Amino acid sequence: MAAGGSNRLLTPDDTAERLAVSKRTLYAKWRAWGIPAYKVGKHLRFRERDIDHWVSQQACS
Structure with a gap:
């Protein structure tokens, strides 16, 4: 997990x-890519x- 940054939850x-997808x-x-996700009620966030952080890791790979 990245240090700092926004804790804002994004919708799918x-x-x-x-991510331009x-x-x-x-x-x-999202699971195969290793992107952490959270369930808020029945919704994925x-x-x-x-x-x-995930995007920056992909740019470095």
Whole structure:
């Protein structure tokens, strides 16, 4: 997990847009990609700083 950054929770729509993938792809791949996600009630949410950290890790690979 990244140190610092926003704890804002993103919806799957927001996350898919941020990653430039479809929401369908996000739902199919988030576990395989290793993106941490959280259940809020019955809804899936992604923490903004986790997404930013994941993207930065992909850029370094």
